[in-house]
Amino acid sequence: MKLRKVTAASAAVLALALSATACGSDDSDDADSGSSGGGTIKVGIKYDQPGLGLKEPDGSFSGFDVDVATYVAKELGYDADKIEFVETKSADRENAIARGDVKFIAATYSINDERKEKVNFAGPYLLAHQDLLVKTDSDIAKGTDLNGKKLCSVTGSTSAQNVKADIAPDAQLKELGGYSECIAALQSGAVDAVTTDDSILAGFAAQEKYKGQFKLTGLKLSNENYGIGVKKGDTATTDKINAALTKMVSDGSWQKAVDANFGPANYKNEPAPKIGVIVS
Template sequence: MKLRKVTAASAVVLALALSATACGGDKKDDTSGSSSSGGGGGTIKIGIKYDQPGLGLKKPDGTFAGFDVDVATYVAKQLGYDADKIEFVETKSADRENALARGDVKFIAATYSITDERKQKVDFAGPYLLAHQDLLIKTDSTIAKGTDLNGKKLCSVTGSTSAQNVQKTIAPDAKLKKVSSYSECIAALQNGAVDAVTTDDSILAGFASQDQYKGKFKLAGLKLSNENYGVGVKKGDSATVDKINKALEKMVSDGSWQKAVDANFGPANYKNEQAPKIGVIVPNAS
């Protein structure tokens, strides 16, 4: 009896050892999880915008769409996470740095322009898109250059640096209308309450690509600033930055990047820049 008990105990120990070995053999990327991203085992939390058509939009059925969503999904796949293992988290502009510092998300793809100030708080992979400040106007508009905005009604959101840039350096006599969201600006442009809307061309193209606006608006193509969109990562997490950069390079080389641009911005006739080189930031003209 004593011999059988020892044998049974040994069998249990052996089984546990084999189980531990099997778990240790999992080669899934560990860039997410309860210890690093706040997510459960085998999932990854990614910060995006919920209210930017063409970039990051939560649709009525609960699914997500947009260029940033496509980039995030591709990157996650390269890190070892299928689409059903992704939890998209709404990450508003004012809370992006805090969300990364708290570990609420593993990375952020949300029209996140790389700036020297932000690089003091977070690390960036990319850039993955070079956008520009521009104007959205009606298709029959005669506005062809920035100075044409003098005397015209211009819409942007409260606190927008884009609108300030126009008023200070481009068209000081433009009549600025400030609202709480770009959706309000687009509605005002449609009904003739304003003559133009200004912010990043990628954001404007996303709105113009919506079914209800197709053929009604166009981008002026003025390139009033350079906005280098990067993937935000928690400060000091260089390993994740390196992995995301490799994923972004592959997305460009296999054609997935251009396919995502065409699908999300194409209807607005968005003349995008070529995919930027990793680590190369295009500065604004001095």
């Protein structure tokens, strides 16, 4: 009798343990199984880049990166209401992936050799270029026209420094805390041009309050291959995202997203890049 009582008790404990394990397993699977499992996915984006990744006042999100991330997540099995967008600032992108804070990141994330040592990249999904944004009536048409002019970029950015070092040594640099401040300075006439990636500039220029006031010069001062960051070594997810990006281009969704987010700024975007091909 004693043996039977112990066995019965042990069986009950074992049944409870298996039940708890099964529940835990379901929760874990849901986090990766998408709509078939009812789970959610965390995706890193920028919160402060109009046209690319922007958190709206009502809590919703907009921008090209958001559209790309939403399409990719759907191909991975997650409906839009199962996506949790997480702010990932530039300096914390690699750490956010390594910590597992997000499944992937779509946040103007230029692919380069240093970053590839730390994360996997899917894509590229957009080829951007460093450019200049000026007023629509500006006579600045080439880099050397910046000599003697006031050029704005964000504090710590290399964009303006590169222009001064390589193109217009007599440009007057003005560094501010964010690109929104630079755009406001351009609007007021405090500066003559703003420089960073053309996609970022186009996003700001496309805002309703700035429509028709600015233009991109189209100088293409550098190549910026935007990729989707994935945990280092996670080739399965990387391959799935590459397949999703390929489909997004082929079914026309990619161009539709470009037109919707950058069109108002007359952004002359490059054709959709070939997945896996980096333009140097």
